[in-house]
Amino acid sequence: MSNQEKGFPISHIVGFLLSITFTVVALLVALKTDLPKTTIMFVIGGLAVLQAGLQLIMFMHLNEGKDNYSKIIHTVYAIFMAVVIVIGSIWVVTAGHSIH
Structure with a gap:
């Protein structure tokens, strides 16, 4: 410790x-x-x-701690996935309204 x-x-x-x-x-x-x-x-x-x-x-x-390179890669991937999910969700919600 x-x-x-x-x-x-x-x-x-x-x-x-x-x-x-x-x-x-x-x-x-x-x-x-x-x-x-x-x-x-x-x-x-x-x-x-x-x-x-x-x-x-x-x-x-x-x-x-050690292995900062791995932490950075995992963090960048997590941020990328969060952005894809948010933008994809917004796209799906707005696309549903434009069909009418």
Whole structure:
């Protein structure tokens, strides 16, 4: 066990507080601003990407340990699959509406 594992998990607390902050900011932007809907969606999407990156680093320990090349390959593949699923879902939903 390293010294960091034995001590107070300050990085986990900072990561948790940042995650809460990103979520609250997204909520406030969505509910309390008069920005155009497109802008709100981009802000929420940007905050979601930041939060995902934060959680990969702080909680999934992506930057720790050996074999970082393998971790990067798996992470890129997971991101690719998530993008394909989201874009495919949007495509299927919008294609269904254009049939009428």
